[in-house]
Amino acid sequence: MQEKPNLDYIEALAAGEEDFKKKFINILKEEFPEEKEEYMDNLNRDLPREASLNVHKLKHKLSILGLSESYVLAVDHEEALREGNREYEGKFLKILENIERFLKTI
Amino acid sequence: MNCIIVDDEAAARAVVAQLCSQMDDLDVIEEFPSAIDAIKFLNQHQVDVVFLDIHMPGFTGFDFVQTLKNPPKVVLTTSDRNFAIEAYEYEAIVDYLVKPLTKERFEKCLQKVKNALVKQPVQTGDNGQAETGQDLYINIDRRLIKLKFDEIQLIEARGDYIDVKTVKETYRVHSTLKKIKEKLPENIFLQIHRSFIINFTKIIDIEDNSVLIEKNVIPISRSNRPELMRRLNLL
Numbered sequence: 377m378q379e380k381p382n383l384d385y386i387e388a389l390a391a392g393e394e395d396f397k398k399k400f401i402n403i404l405k406e407e408f409p410e411e412k413e414e415y416m417d418n419l420n421r422d423l424p425r426e427a428s429l430n431v432h433k434l435k436h437k438l439s440i441l442g443l444s445e446s447y448v449l450a451v452d453h454e455e456a457l458r459e460g461n462r463e464y465e466g467k468f469l470k471i472l473e474n475i476e477r478f479l480k481t482i
Numbered sequence: 483m484n485c486i487i488v489d490d491e492a493a494a495r496a497v498v499a500q501l502c503s504q505m506d507d508l509d510v511i512e513e514f515p516s517a518i519d520a521i522k523f524l525n526q527h528q529v530d531v532v533f534l535d536i537h538m539p540g541f542t543g544f545d546f547v548q549t550l551k552n553p554p555k556v557v558l559t560t561s562d563r564n565f566a567i568e569a570y571e572y573e574a575i576v577d578y579l580v581k582p583l584t585k586e587r588f589e590k591c592l593q594k595v596k597n598a599l600v601k602q603p604v605q606t607g608d609n610g611q612a613e614t615g616q617d618l619y620i621n622i623d624r625r626l627i628k629l630k631f632d633e634i635q636l637i638e639a640r641g642d643y644i645d646v647k648t649v650k651e652t653y654r655v656h657s658t659l660k661k662i663k664e665k666l667p668e669n670i671f672l673q674i675h676r677s678f679i680i681n682f683t684k685i686i687d688i689e690d691n692s693v694l695i696e697k698n699v700i701p702i703s704r705s706n707r708p709e710l711m712r713r714l715n716l717l
Contacts, residue, residue, distance in 0.1 A: 385582055388584075388585070389497060389500055389501070389585075390500070391504065391585075393500075396500055399496070400493070400496050400497075400500075403492050403493050403496055404493055406492070407491070407492050407493055429537070429539075432537055432561060432562070433490075433491055433537075435561055436491065436493065436494060436561050436581050436582065437493060439561070439581060439582045440493065440497075440582050
């Protein structure tokens with residue numbers, strides 16, 4: 377079963393500041409789709425090394441959303457892509473879709 | 483203290499900015515998604531600390547540090563633990579934070595930055611006077627104290643510190659003789675022993691293998707004696 381994203385880290389960071397929480401979630405909602413799109417574009421153009429840089433940035437968002445298991449896979453995927461290996465591509469895409477769904481609910 | 487944040491990821495900048503806002507004495511004066519813009523800013527502004535992402539497009543955090551002539555204190559922020567050892571090879575880098583950042587770790591980091599600023603070695607000031615070579619600024623408890631070269635009598639190595647002796651006072655500074663020697667004018671100062679640099683205009687007399695400056699007797703090492711004798715206006 378896929379792990380669920382959560383807002384625990386953001387809540388802790390906000391320390392009760394609702395304005396910050398809203399602002400930060402808006403940043404995620406804006407930035408995540410752009411990063412995902414760039415990642416997909418690099419894969420579609422068969423540029424795995426460039427895609428690994430996108431994964432590097434995306435994995436920070438995984439940790440922000442409490443996706444610790446997914447983060448481990450992202451680390452492997454980033455390293456594999458750097459070597460031109462796309463074996464984790466499918467699993468990573470599911471993680472991205474999981475986040476995409478979650479961001480629509482908050 | 484003031485700081486800037488350099489990271490091409492907006493969420494990462496927001497995290498650092500939020501943590502900074504929770505600290506008592508830290509102001510974010512600017513945020514940069516681009517390393518190049520940050521370097522331009524640093525060339526024109528005095529900044530205490532830079533929170534810097536290692537991975538940026540076309541530029542690593544290490545490139546960034548190497549580019550700066552007089553880098554401020556730098557805290558690297560990264561999702562990658564693999565660069566920690568390399569980070570500590572740079573004097574300017576005082577800490578290495580792995581994302582996602584936490585408040586507890588950030589507080590420890592800030593303490594490291596403060597300690598590093600206090601221990602900042604001897605430096606010349608960046609105003610016009612220092613550039614004329616008439617004086618030297620030393621960092622004592624985060625205060626930059628100006629000393630005129632002709633006030634300094636001698637400098638003595640004391641382990642990780644040096645004692646800068648003037649007529650009125652002795653200042654203990656976290657630095658080395660080698661570092662301060664680079665800042666001193668050669669026409670006045672001379673190293674006469676591995677532990678001493680003297681202002682040879684202050685010499686009262688020279689006897690055998692020692693010189694007297696005020697009440698201080700300073701040894702002359704055999705290897706440095708010929709250069710001292712060459713500099714003196716001997717009759």
